[in-house]
Amino acid sequence: MPNPRCFQSSVLSLSIPQTFKTPGRRCGLETTDSAEFKQRYGVMKIHHELNLELQPLQLRCSPRRISRLMKELDIHSVTVNKWKAASASKTKVEQRPNLLKQDFSTTGLNQKWTADMTYIQTKRNGWCYLSTIMDLHSRRIIGYSFSKKMDTDLVLKTLESAVKNRTITGDLIIHTDLGSQYTSDDYNQRLTELHIRHSYSRKGCPYDNAPMESFHASLKKECVYPVPVFEDYETAAAVLFEYVHAFYNRKRIHSSLGYQTPLQVEIATLTSQMAARFNAFQGSNKLLIAINDLFELWKVNAVLNVS
Incomplete structure (x- = not known):
């Protein structure tokens, strides 16, 4: 009887090249042009995509295992780090208010x-x-x-x-x-x-x-x-x-967004806002706010259809 781990590695070795060329198959994002993704995903994003595909089978794989198998298959991201020399400018620049102060957290869009x-x-x-x-x-x-x-x-x-x-x-x-x-x-x-x-x-x-x-x-x-x-x-x-x-x-997909795309986050945010405001509707002002959210969602979908 074959070793279960060896069998899983064999399955992963077949799945990794497909996920590498065309990620997003689980979300219905796969296209006939697999070059669209141009082999940009590295170990962590492929690890995320494969684990989602393995969920129905109640299986998981580690990033280290994916990294090892990718090396064996001679697969690597095409992204290139380009070295660039940097020199400190001696020009005196007037300092201005830093309101953000490296606080990139938000609770909604347009903040x-x-x-x-x-x-x-x-x-x-x-x-x-x-x-x-x-x-x-x-x-x-x-x-x-x-x-x-x-x-x-x-x-x-x-x-x-x-x-x-x-x-x-x-x-x-x-x-x-x-x-x-x-x-x-x-x-x-x-x-x-x-x-x-x-x-x-x-x-x-x-x-x-x-x-x-x-x-x-x-x-x-x-x-x-x-x-x-x-x-x-x-x-x-x-x-x-x-x-x-x-x-x-x-x-x-972005790791900082929980491996979602920016568009998925925007649609989810606007949908959630509309649902909350309609449920709390008690006057015309809140209805206008909800209508405004609906308009925002329409604009997001309009951009999606045009792109």
Whole structure:
């Protein structure tokens, strides 16, 4: 009689390559194009996916076991860590209020946003610039803009795209670094008009904006570094748009979200809010709030259908 552990390892050895190429089969996310995930998942995410598939069989596997089997199968994530030299700037920067203070916790959507920019290299157009805004509750990228110029217009376009996708209510904070685009009068005037409070990272402290730094690291490792330099601005724009809107927001699971996707978290949050407010309905004001939540959920689904 074969050893049960050896038998399980044989089954896992057959399952790992399939999960590696096309995760999300259990959620109905599998597509005919398995290259969509581009083999981006590492040990921990494959471990999570496989354990969910093994639940009906009342079986489990450890990350260490998955790591060993992946090495035996010569399977590894395509993500690449790219070394980059860093030097401390001697430019004196005026410190501004840090309202967030590395407290990234939230109880709902549109409470805390974080924004930043990153550089994308192309052959024909040189350096281009990606500006994004993230909702810290769902880790979804809600504001997005890509440009050949790193100026205030770029971050303003990103802000407007985020505002267009959300209904701003309550005491919203947006956190950025001390870059000249974010400290500009035009940017802060627009935030004042929108009744959004501005929080800033301390100089030279990326941990103050850790979720956005993590997103940029994932984007670079999973989308930018594994391929040759983009040919031009248009090529980069198409690839980045696909990664952010089709993959990262909709299909990439996050350990910080309990291995859910940003879109799943947003839909669950809005559905829960609507149910709670309808149950507690005692007047027209609460009904209007519930209707507003329904509108938010409609916008999320509209983005899903367009993407």
